[in-house]
Amino acid sequence: MLLNSITRLNVPGPEARAFIARDHRVISPSYGREHPFVMSHGKGCYVWDVDGNRYLDFVAGIAVNATGHCHPRVVQAIQEQAEQFIHISSDFYHQRWIELSERLSQIAPFAEPARVFLANSGTEAVEAAIKLASYHTGRSRFIGFIGGFHGRTLGALGFTASKTVQRAGFMPAPAVTHIPYPNPYRPVLQPMPGDRDYGETVVNYLEQVIFQNLVPPEEVAAVLVEPIQGEGGYIVPPDGFFPRLRELCDRHGILLIVDEVQSGMGRTGEWWAIQHWGVEPDIVCSAKGIASGVPLGAVIAREHIMTWPAGAHSNTYGGNPLACAAALATLDVLAEEGLENARLQGAYLLERLRKMADRHPHLGDVRGKGLMVGVELVVDRDSRRPAVALRNRVKKLAFEHGLLVIGCGVSSIRFCPPLIVSRQEVDEALQIFEHALTLAEEEQE
Incomplete structure (x- = not known):
């Protein structure tokens, strides 16, 4: 659903913190974790953590959950x-x-x-x-x-x-x-x-x-x-x-x-x-x-x-x-629902992100095909210098406001939602992402 106001979640919650502490004691440290998210369950394009917080999932297990969660x-x-x-x-x-x-x-x-x-x-x-x-x-x-x-x-x-x-x-x-x-x-x-x-x-x-x-x-x-x-x-x-x-x-x-x-x-x-x-x-x-x-x-x-x-x-x-x-x-x-939807929603996502770049000079490049879309954050468009700290801050703020995204490249963020994602869910993700980007930009001023 589209959000009238974007609420900042108190994450990670107590249950998540407890599981993460247990993880750190027994799991190989070679894994790199993007967010302190401990999953409880998922449905379609949404996931919930063990504290009951709901997220819109635009990671999809790194493009794995093509049909969404638990189709x-x-x-x-x-x-x-x-x-x-x-x-x-x-x-x-x-x-x-x-x-x-x-x-x-x-x-x-x-x-x-x-x-x-x-x-x-x-x-x-x-x-x-x-x-x-x-x-x-x-x-x-x-x-x-x-x-x-x-x-x-x-x-x-x-x-x-x-x-x-x-x-x-x-x-x-x-x-x-x-x-x-x-x-x-x-x-x-x-x-x-x-x-x-x-x-x-x-x-x-x-x-x-x-x-x-x-x-x-x-x-x-x-x-x-x-x-x-x-x-x-x-x-x-x-x-x-x-x-x-x-x-x-x-x-x-x-x-x-x-x-x-x-x-x-x-x-x-x-x-x-x-x-x-x-x-x-x-x-x-x-x-x-x-x-x-x-x-x-x-x-x-x-x-x-x-x-x-x-x-x-x-x-x-x-x-x-x-x-x-x-x-x-x-x-x-995928044959019945995914391919055509990936074309339609992917084109829409690219168009909206490119228009968003007109409002945010740190969005240096928007690229992709279908629902494999990346945005590269830069210090300024003239030099194209990677804005690594800004990218990392945007990811964190998006997570804190209910959107899962992860990075790629030096300073890019990838959008790879389930291929059954709806237009409404794309709009919701864009709303949260731009809110996170705006907050991160304001913190730099």
């Missing part, structure tokens, strides 16, 4: 499957695993028939994809992008280049060369003659600098890239980037792997964000929104690529029945 069709699918059986190892077969793989093959963003490997997370999907690429090509080198996030296990960490704390003290395994992601708001490369946009500049840099001076292209198995960078700041690349990258990969026999863990499953108004550029990848990594919160990851590859033999790659929980049932229900809901 009745997803809950029913999980319950019905749990009554039949909860687990059978990947040494055997079951119906839901086959049905889900068929559905994912049908929506694969390439014309060639697909094969599917099911995992438990986005990180596992990335690990499987890079193993598959190396196996298929017989090559050992890879290209990644600065600002990219692909997971924290050692293989995936070799590609992750979002924050130094995620890599410090570890020795990532794959031979990965990182190049700048084509961020049109913060370009770091000089355009070359003939470049039509900054996306082509980045690909030309890869070809004319990296491939000529550092990495032999004939040794590169794959390029791993997010169609829209998530953790790196919700960065949307220029239109020339992916067509030019696809052409370069084809010329050198390099596979194109797209990490759609955050941007896929209808988040941008298409099943896959890469479809906005009309480019067909070779391998897709999926997770997050695929099963409405039940852990599941998937690798979707062209049939001629996924030819590794039995035993080459497997897992105990692959094709978990509960996860497959949840994913099948999720796909139904």
Whole structure:
């Protein structure tokens, strides 16, 4: 509902504080917590903490709860499957695993028939994809992008280049060369003659600098890239980037792997964000929104690529029945309610935020597709200097007034609500967000 007045919550409450104290005694300190929010339950786009405070959730478990919290069709699918059986190892077969793989093959963003490997997370999907690429090509080198996030296990960490704390003290395994992601708001490369946009500049840099001076292209198995960078700041690349990258990969026999863990499953108004550029990848990594919160990851590859033999790659929980049932229900809901709504509400959210930027000079950039929208806070628009403290204060004030949002990039805030979010809920979130932004700006004066 729209708010006549925006009330500041007394958070965290006593129950939340007690649980947080217990958490600090037993949970690994490696987790980074955005807010002192201890969840009790959720419904649709709203969540409640253990003290009874209600929040509008524009995080959705980091784009995981695509159908909202406890969508009745997803809950029913999980319950019905749990009554039949909860687990059978990947040494055997079951119906839901086959049905889900068929559905994912049908929506694969390439014309060639697909094969599917099911995992438990986005990180596992990335690990499987890079193993598959190396196996298929017989090559050992890879290209990644600065600002990219692909997971924290050692293989995936070799590609992750979002924050130094995620890599410090570890020795990532794959031979990965990182190049700048084509961020049109913060370009770091000089355009070359003939470049039509900054996306082509980045690909030309890869070809004319990296491939000529550092990495032999004939040794590169794959390029791993997010169609829209998530953790790196919700960065949307220029239109020339992916067509030019696809052409370069084809010329050198390099596979194109797209990490759609955050941007896929209808988040941008298409099943896959890469479809906005009309480019067909070779391998897709999926997770997050695929099963409405039940852990599941998937690798979707062209049939001629996924030819590794039995035993080459497997897992105990692959094709978990509960996860497959949840994913099948999720796909139904997204097809019927989510994709079109993501387009409509996402366009509205972008328009409103861009108008809001006219009133708030610290909103330096508003970008996104569908319901994957980021706003970058800056000290001033001329210098574009990141306003990190302001961003953090806005997040905190939004939380204290009943809106869950989290950061990304250096000084950005991401909006990734459930794809079933209503216009009224978008308006409510914008009202709270602008109120928090105004308060934070006034504190700086």
